[in-house]
Amino acid sequence: xKKSIDKKREKEKQVVTLMIRLYxxxxxxxxxxxxxxxxxxxxxxxxxxxxxxxxxxKTFCSNCRVHCYKPEMRNRIRQVMRFSGPRxxxxxxxxxxxxxxxxxxxxxxxxxxxxxx
Ligand SMILES: [Zn+2]
Numbered sequence: 137x138k139k140s141i142d143k144k145r146e147k148e149k150q151v152v153t154l155m156i157r158l159y160x161x162x163x164x165x166x167x168x169x170x171x172x173x174x175x176x177x178x179x180x181x182x183x184x185x186x187x188x189x190x191x192x193x194k195t196f197c198s199n200c201r202v203h204c205y206k207p208e209m210r211n212r213i214r215q216v217m218r219f220s221g222p223r224x225x226x227x228x229x230x231x232x233x234x235x236x237x238x239x240x241x242x243x244x245x246x247x248x249x250x251x252x253x
Contacts, residue, residue, distance in 0.1 A: 145185050151235060152181045152213075155220035158227060163219065177216070180209050 160166045160174040170178060184205060205213060224232035 145188075148185050149182045151231060152185070153178050154228065154231075155224060156181070156216050158220045158223055159216040162223075177209065177212050180205075181213060 156174050156178045157170060160170050164171045164174065166174070169175075221232075224235070
């Protein structure tokens with residue numbers, strides 16, 4: 137059980153890093169790797185995944201009902217998602233579609249949970 141959570145965590149970090157890399161390449165013109173600003177964002181995002189106590193029940197930090205991101209970082213990660221989200225479909229179609237399906241399912245579940253409260 138613990139193992140599958142770790143796997144999920146790793147997967148989330150992988151997707152976030154990919155999205156940030158794509159954003160950085162296109163928006164900041166970074167040829168390889170990440171610029172210092174995006175590097176900090178990627179590290180921050182991975183740290184959030186590491187610390188997230190809801191990993192078992194949620195699918196993605198940007199989707200999480202408990203927003204552990206600092207407002208500034210949250211804004212930045214949202215920009216990255218908005219930019220890279222649709223483009224992921226082109227660069228990493230399988231991963232993007234899978235993420236889209238999970239995100240949709242999760243959003244529906246969260247909405248239902250909120251209704252009950
Ligand atoms: Zn950058």
